[in-house]
Amino acid sequence: MEAEVYHKYSDFLKEKHGAKTYKLSINLPLTCPNRDGLLDNRGCYYCGEEAAGFESEPSESIRDQMLDLKDHISDRYNAEKFIAYFQNFTTTYQPLSQLQDYVKKALTVEEVVEVVLSTRPDCVSDEYLQGVKQVVNSSNDKIDLSLELGLQSVNYHTLKKANRRHTLAHFIDAVKTAKNWGFEVGAHLILNLPGDNIVDVKENARILSALEIDTVKLHALYLREGTEFARLFQEGELEIISQEKYIDRVITFLEFLDPQIAVQRLLGRAPDEGSVFVNWGQDNRQIHQQIIRQMKKRNTCQGRKFNYLQGSCLQKFAEE
Ligand code: SF4
Numbered sequence: 001m002e003a004e005v006y007h008k009y010s011d012f013l014k015e016k017h018g019a020k021t022y023k024l025s026i027n028l029p030l031t032c033p034n035r036d037g038l039l040d041n042r043g044c045y046y047c048g049e050e051a052a053g054f055e056s057e058p059s060e061s062i063r064d065q066m067l068d069l070k071d072h073i074s075d076r077y078n079a080e081k082f083i084a085y086f087q088n089f090t091t092t093y094q095p096l097s098q099l100q101d102y103v104k105k106a107l108t109v110e111e112v113v114e115v116v117l118s119t120r121p122d123c124v125s126d127e128y129l130q131g132v133k134q135v136v137n138s139s140n141d142k143i144d145l146s147l148e149l150g151l152q153s154v155n156y157h158t159l160k161k162a163n164r165r166h167t168l169a170h171f172i173d174a175v176k177t178a179k180n181w182g183f184e185v186g187a188h189l190i191l192n193l194p195g196d197n198i199v200d201v202k203e204n205a206r207i208l209s210a211l212e213i214d215t216v217k218l219h220a221l222y223l224r225e226g227t228e229f230a231r232l233f234q235e236g237e238l239e240i241i242s243q244e245k246y247i248d249r250v251i252t253f254l255e256f257l258d259p260q261i262a263v264q265r266l267l268g269r270a271p272d273e274g275s276v277f278v279n280w281g282q283d284n285r286q287i288h289q290q291i292i293r294q295m296k297k298r299n300t301c302q303g304r305k306f307n308y309l310q311g312s313c314l315q316k317f318a319e320e
Contacts, residue, residue, distance in 0.1 A: 066112075115143060222279065254300075
């Protein structure tokens with residue numbers, strides 16, 4: 001089999017669960033402290049009304065949402081095991097008892113082997129994670145737990161410019177807390193937020209590697225109608241880097257990333273309807289293919305430049 005140029009999440013899941021495993025996205029009627037006025041009411045400047053919940057209808061019950069997707073995915077991809085993926089808004093920003101109830105319902109779906117909670121780094125606490133873990137531990141089956149944290153960039157100024165209203169410190173704290181409770185940790189990054197450059201891209205990879213996170217999901221910035229970034233873009237005050245530069249950034253990021261970290265996506269997607277800009281008007285799979293082709297052409301792979309931890313300056317003595 002041809003060697004992979006990056007560590008694919010599908011392989012990571014297959015190794016972990018011993019079978020083809022897919023996420024079942026759950027869409028809940030939630031909000032976020034950056035939208036309800038606790039921190040702000042404008043949200044992150046790229047976040048649309050549905051906050052990434054494009055795949056299911058929040059009006060359906062959790063079990064129905066999961067069963068619909070499960071049928072579809074089982075037929076199409078021969079999936080055997082499944083992940084209950086609480087993906088939209090900030091899933092740990094609700095009363096703990098409510099989330100516990102949702103998780104219990106998700107665990108009634110057969111062949112679910114993992115629960116993934118997607119959230120902001122400033123909505124993670126010992127008390128909360130302990131409460132979720134208790135529910136999962138009370139199930140008869142062995143269920144893994146993961147937290148996916150929206151970081152987007154390690155650069156303080158970029159986060160401020162995007163109105164994220166948290167910093168890298170919140171992310172580091174959330175990673176430590178999650179690991180203490182036995183959760184795996186994933187990070188979401190947008191590699192082309194306004195203000196970031198290639199130096200930030202490398203530092204993103206270095207920090208995630210140093211923190212030994214488990215998975216990462218990359219996004220190219222897309223602009224949903226009605227967002228502040230869409231307004232700035234339409235008024236010519238926000239530029240988006242070219243597709244070629246985005247591809248370069250992804251490759252550089254992967255080169256600096258620990259090869260142990262599994263990569264969920266090289267770029268995201270959003271419906272054209274209701275969007276002002278999505279992936280340079282191209283199918284995300286085509287751009288994905290271009291990235292892989294470029295990596296092969298450059299004879300590079302994930303982790304090729306992962307040589308900067310564990311006292312990198314001491315390597316010269318080891319070589320003597
Ligand atoms: S934290 Fe997430 S849900 Fe909240 S405004 Fe930002 S992107 Fe949207």
